[in-house]
Amino acid sequence: MKKLGRLVFLLFKYALLLVCLAIAPLLIYQQFATEFWFRYWMLIMAPMIAILLLIIWYLVFGNAKVGTRFKRMGFLLLGIVVASFVFRFLFVYDGSTSGGSMPKYKFRFSSTETDEASEVAVVEPETARTDVPVPEGVIDSPRFLGPKGDGVWPDPIASFDFSQNPPEELWRQPIGEGWSSYAVVGGRAITQEQRGDDELVTCYELVSGELLWAHTDPDSRFTKSAEMSVEAVMGGEGPRSTPTVHGQRVFSLGSTGILNCLDLQTGENIWTQNVIADFGAGLPKWGKSAGPLVIEEHNLVVVTGPESSPAPKGKPDTYRGPTLIAFALDSGEPVWEYEGTGASYSSPRLIDLAGETQLVSVNGRNVTGHDPATGDEKWRFDWPGPFPKVGQPIEAGDDRVLVSASYSVGSYLLQIREDEGSWTVEPVWKSTRLKTKFSSAIIHEGIAYALNEGRLTCVNMETGKAIWRAPSGKYGFGQNLLVGDQLLIQAEEGDVAIVETNPEEFVETATVDALSAMTWNTPTLAGRYLLVRNGEEAVCYKLAAKK
Structure with missing residues (x-):
């Protein structure tokens, strides 16, 4: 019996050891198999958990004397503490390595590299070149995500058969930090970027990349303006929003809330508002990112306000600042405000619903529909949760809207109905197979295509169920557009890919080695x-004409 008891003890002891060793790979597998948003962090956390369990196992079952075991573990923990202090002394946190939020560090005492973009001379309005020809083959794209703000170009004039007609690179050059995209009108391409402590709105000649003018908002670096939290640094430096061009005016929203109206020809400032400071609210922890929405019919430009952060000093605890703010196009005077419950990082859009044009906004804790002229709320769908919502609301028929978010929040297909002036909204389905982080879903012929937690996924719009998924991690937390009946995907690592809108299987038809950084x-x-950029360089390609 004594030997049997000894055998049982040994089996139990080493079974626990196997469990400790298996914990890390099992946790990592589970997180990646379910495409959980925390999965990249689990690559760090799971080994740490396993090491802790192994230490406990050794303290309980180790062969050495109890005092020796604890002494050894004491030295081990002391070594870990010392190594941590040395690491913290030598290295500083420098944001994320990817949209998976894995941390990046840099040597604390490294020499500061000169930002090539910051060395470019700023062109003042009085010296701006105005004789900019309109190149052959250009079609205006005056706002974020194209003509309608939904990432769809229904009838492109360019060929995306890159194997037969590779793109011609017109220019490639350094650019300031930021996650802004380009607005293109005529021969001008306008974007936003960071140079030193200043945020800039910059206008380049489309075909040459020559800087035509630059408007500077001095001392507006986001991480200096924001509370220096991990989240602030994680999101990186620079503007997040994309300018909107309307007529001869450029509307831009900086990461610290500065809303500018500029002259398209020269960059001269016409009017400025600050949607954070001027309205007595706190700066969102990730910075302002929504693109300005111009409503020509009502002579308005609409932007989002602060998120649902604590009320600023001097304001009641219930105050959160306006969720949406409308300004007069000509003067910049406030026209209406919608208080709501706090903004998100999505951009408001005009969408036709049940025969009526509405302003639809994905907010911090809900989705709302509004009268564009007054901002009056018509309907509200509660969508609570502390995580940021970035994706655009996408129309999915005459009376349906698709909304999606990351961090396992998932997506909803919403049904909006009107009955004798009364509006209602109900979810048709909820899915965790469509979770977009920085991008938005694309709908084509009843099928949604989206970068679901960094993995391209095809989803049936009737059921919300996934049809297929591309190889894991292929495009990361990039972006996607619909050009005709093909997807144009900007991979997080910099490549540009063309993918068929094929509901049966994933088919990639071409790739271009466009950029080389996140x-x-x-x-x-x-x-x-085709213009692509990141926080380091920008490239302009000319595509072959579609036959």
Whole structure:
């Protein structure tokens, strides 16, 4: 019996050891198999958990004397503490390695590299070149995500058969930090970027990359303006929003809330508002990112306000600042405000619902529909949760809207109905197979295509169920557009890919080695011109004409 008891003890002891060793790979497998948003962090956390369990196992079952075991573990823990202090002394946190939020560090005492983009001379309005020809093959793309703000170019004039007609690179050059994209009108391409402590709105000649003008908002570096939290640094430096061009005016929203109206020809400032400071609210922890929405019919430009952060000093505890703010196009005077419950990082859009044009906004804790002229709320769908919502609301028929978010929040297909002036909203389905982080879903012929937690996924719009998924991690937390009946995907690592809108299987038809650093910026297609950029460099391609 004594030997049997000894055998049982040994089996139990080493079974626990096997469990300790298996914990890390099992946790990592489970997180990646379910595409959980925390999976990249689990690559760090799971080994740490396993090491802790192994230490406990050794303290309980180790062969050495109890005092020796604890002494050894004491030295081990002391070594870990010392190593941690040395690491913290030598290295500083420098944001994320990817949209998976894995940390990046840099040597604390490394020499500061000169930002090539910051050395470019700023062109003042009075010296701006105005004789900019409109190149052959250009079609205006005056706002974020194209003509309608949904990432769809229904009838492109360019060929995306890159194997037969590779893109012609017109120019490649350094650019300031930021996650802004381009707005293109005529021969001009306008974007936003960081140079030193200043945020800039910059206008380049489309075909040459020559800087035509630059408007500077001095001392507006986001991480200096924001509370220096991990989240602030994780999101990186620079503007997040993309300018909107309307007529001869450029509207831009900086990461610290500065809303500018500029002259398209020269960059001269016409008016400025600050949607954070001027309205007595706190800066969102990830910075302002929504693109300005111009409503020509009502002579308005609409932007989002602060997120649902604590009320600023001097305001009641219930105050959160306006969720949406409308300004007069000509003067910049406030026209209406919608208080709501706090903004998100998505951009408001005009969407036709049940025969009526509405302003639809994905907010911090809900989705709302509004009268564009007054901001009056028509309907609200509660969508609570502390995580940021970035994706655009996408129309999915005459009375349906698709909304999606990351961090396992998932997506909803919403049904909006009107009955004798009363509006209702109900979810048709909820799915965790469509979770977009920095991008938005694309709908084509009843099928949704989206970068679901960094993995391209095809989803049936009737059921919300996944049809197929591309190889894991192929495009990361990049961006996607619909060009005709093909997907144009900007991979997070910098490549540009063309993928069939094929509901049966994943088919990639071409790739272009466009950029070489982390890219969260959305590509801009302007007729036969394709502009891509990140926080380091920008490239302009001219595409072959579609036959």
